[in-house]
Amino acid sequence: MASNNFIDYVKINCRSGKGGSGSGHFFRAKGLPNGGPDGGDGGRGGHIILEGNSQLWTLLHLQYRKHLIAQPGESGGENLRTGAQGEDIIIQVPLGTIARDAETGAKKLEITEHGQRLILTPGGRGGLGNDHFKSSTNQAPTYFQPGEPGIDEYVILELKLLADVGLVGFPNAGKSTLLSVVSAARPKIADYAFTTLVPNLGVVAYRDYKSFVMADIPGIIEGAADGKGLGTRFLRHIERNSILLFMISVDSKDIAEEYQILLSELRQFNPELLEKKRLLAITKADLIDDELEAEIRETLPTDLPTIFISSLANKNIMQLKDMIWQALHAKE
Structure with missing residues (x-):
């Protein structure tokens, strides 16, 4: 996933279609010059709809599509003919896409399944024709309803990655190196902080042709929950991972x-993140011997599954996969 192609935040203007007007028509025929009302209803205005697509990983295709304008519904006609509905606009988005009101930040909807369709901005309802308003005391109503206006609003679409395991750690903890070793992903790797500026996904092959998805989340810094660094832009991706693999360098x-x-950063951002299963990998373990490893292990939390790994030396990488797989499929 190329970094310049990974777009996880877009703001778009959505304008749904106006509903068509009802008809005030009266039936006319030879020999029947004063027939009753037969005006049909107006058609609904076009919706703007989001549809989940599991083959998409980015909002890049919406980056330069700033205005979505649906068609209006058509007016009703004679003989109780309902006007045609305005054509809907259907936008495909990656799984994990959340739509928010741009002014209030309130969540409107979330797409989590392939093929799932949800109405983002509903079209205006079509007006009723005059046939609806006839009665015993008013057999020739001239009244009919206009169509409801469409909605004009700004919406924010933001993407949260969906992965089985998310790599969490400070910059330069070895997350990208691990992902490059266990999958075909090729994230940028260098010996300085913030090499990774966007999340990277990789499919990790496991035993007996099984696999799971790993996400390399850009490095957290202290104060990220308050917006330092790229703060919340990084942290929100962690919300959509089943397991969190904390990675800390042995040095x-x-x-x-x-x-x-x-x-603490995860707790400040969203306390629910601490309810996820956690694993701890101490990276760059090729730099220490067994004696020092035992000393370090004594200082670590006892209630947290921990493993010492080295991506470069391939130390305990298969054992790490086993640990992740067991955590993913452990019964609650």
Whole structure:
């Protein structure tokens, strides 16, 4: 997934179609010059609809499509003929797309399944024809309803990644290197912080032709929940992962403290994130011997499954896959 093609936030103007007007027509025929009302209803205005597509991973196709304008419904006709509905606009989006009101930030809808269709901006209802208003005391009503106006609004679409396991850690903790080793993904890797600026997804092959999806989340920094760095843009992707794999380098000054800082950032952003299953991988373990590894292990949380790995030396990589697979399929 090329970084310049990964778009996870767009703001668009949505204008649904106006409903068609009802008809005030009266039936006329040879020998029947004063027939009753037969005006049909107006057609509904076009909706703007979002449809889930599991083959999409980005909102890139909407980056330059800033205005979505649906067609109006047609007016009703004679002989109780209902006007045609305005054509809907159907926009395909990746799974994990959330739509919000641009002014209030309120969540409008969320797309989570392939083929799922939800109305983002509903079209105006068509007006009723005069046939609806006839009665015993008013057999020739001239009244008919105009169609309801469409809705003109600004909407924010934001994407949250859907993956089985999300890699969580500070910049340069080895997340991208691990993803490149266990999958065909090729994230940018370098020896400086914030090499990864957008999430990367990789399909990890497992035993007996099984697989799971891993997401390399850009590195968190202390204060990310308050918007430091790219803050909440990074953190929101973590919400859509089944398991969180915390990754901390073995050369960290205090691994336990670094883990608590990461937990604190997640807690401030969304306390529900702490309810997800967590695993801990101590990276770059090829830099230490078994004796030092045992000493470090004594300082780590005892209630957290932990493994020492080295992506470069391929140390415990298969064991890490086993740990992830068991966590994914463990019964609650």
